[in-house]
Amino acid sequence: MSLLWMLLTLLLAAATLPGTLYLAALTLAGLRRRGSLAGVRPLDGRVAIVVPAHNESAGITRTLHNLLALARADGACEVCVVADNCSDDTAGIARQLGARVLERHDDQRRGKGYALDFAFTALAAEGFAAYVVIDADTVAEQNLLPALRQHLGAGARAVQTRYRVLDPDDTPRTRLAELALMAFNVLRPRGRHALGWSAGILGNGFALSAETLQRVPYRATSVVEDLEYHLRLIEVGIRVHFADETTVRGAMPGGGAGAAKQRARWEGGRLRMLMQHGPGLLRQALSGQARLLEPLLDLLLLPLAYHAFLLLVLLALPLPAARALGGAGLLVLVLHVLAAARVGGLGLGQLLHTLLQVPRYLVWKLWMLRRTVRNASTDAAWVRTDRDHPPS
Structure with a gap:
């Protein structure tokens, strides 16, 4: 025994x-306390806020009011909604509010990764210096664009903000989700950034420079397309910086079937990424590429x-x-x-x-x-x- x-x-x-x-x-x-970026010249040039949306007519109005106000304050920003395989009035609501709308219909290739790749490809020739991805059920803090411009101006080629729960006090499960996101989406990226590692991409509230997308197109099609794309960035040596001074807050399911479905998809997707990328990361780490040990x-x-x-x-x-x-x-x-x-x-x-x-x-x-x-x-x-x- x-x-x-x-x-x-x-x-x-x-x-x-x-x-x-x-x-x-x-x-x-x-x-650890973060160093200040005071004195850094912010990124110049136009920025596109890309909002991937699939049947989000019920909640996208609040998000667009928030983002359009941020874009107006910035003065060189455009809000672009990707209405992806929508069967509701997401596109019409977005147009009425003043956002630019890109509509995509493809019954075979469905998913957020496809929608983002479609948007980045469509906008590539328009001279945007950077792209910010915000989900259609999200509200961003007022300093979002200034903070991201400062990090990009300091040399970052990809930036992730804090990502937390929009209405954490709705239910016991959203309160627990808020604590979990404080660990997963705040403390851990802070730690990685402080250690000189890549902070990670969390799927919401991240920015990519135009040069980054040109070098690493957004060809990520799994349910955890953010993690999949982040692994590709790490493999080519691009480090994601963490913008700890600004936050986006996204809606979370309060409980029941919605929470179960979301959690199973996220964690199942991570397990799939481990099975697909784990052996290769191990081989490369053992061959001398120590930076691949952390992912x-x-x-x-x-x-x-x-x-x-x-x-x-x-x-x-x-x-x-x-x-x-x-x-x-x-x-x-x-x-x-x-x-x-x-x-x-x-x-x-x-x-x-x-x-x-x-x-x-x-x-x-x-x-x-x-x-x-x-x-x-x-x-x-x-x-x-x-x-x-x-x-x-």
């Missing part, structure tokens, strides 16, 4: 130890709910080494969550209230595991996730 416990300990250690060490590094680095570690890191579950199993095993690994890993996980709440500005009361949802969430994630694995083996179509929208 002791041999069985040792084997199980080794398996669980192999599954969790790299992630624990990676989280510890990102947590410590993410707490491999990122892909290997399990979602925090599964990571925590395996650590709890380690803690329960009747071996001192297993308990030490499990306890240390859980301590790192707790510090990671606390650090995420700190950099995200979440108060202690809000944090404690949110953490009460964790046990139920862990059970839900275990129930979702089979669906997540199934999503890793299927091609991605752009299926809009149901959300609760405010009145337009």
